[in-house]
Amino acid sequence: xxxKHYEEVxxxxxxxxxxxxxxxxxDGRLGYTLGCTPEGETVQVRLVNGELDSWSRDECMESF
Numbered sequence: 001x002x003x004k005h006y007e008e009v010x011x012x013x014x015x016x017x018x019x020x021x022x023x024x025x026x027d028g029r030l031g032y033t034l035g036c037t038p039e040g041e042t043v044q045v046r047l048v049n050g051e052l053d054s055w056s057r058d059e060c061m062e063s064f
């Protein structure tokens with residue numbers, strides 16, 4: 001995900017309280033955004049099985 005798209009996803013997640021679907025590009029896991037860490041450019045996600053994880057912006061893309 002590009003830097004600009006990352007900022008948009010973080011804005012929508014944290015300011016508008018939306019939970020956006022993301023897909024991990026290496027293994028195909030699906031997760032929903034919970035928050036962002038700007039320092040490391042990571043997104044905290046809740047996986048469909050309920051587990052929590054953190055993905056870098058380079059590892060994921062928005063899933064439509």
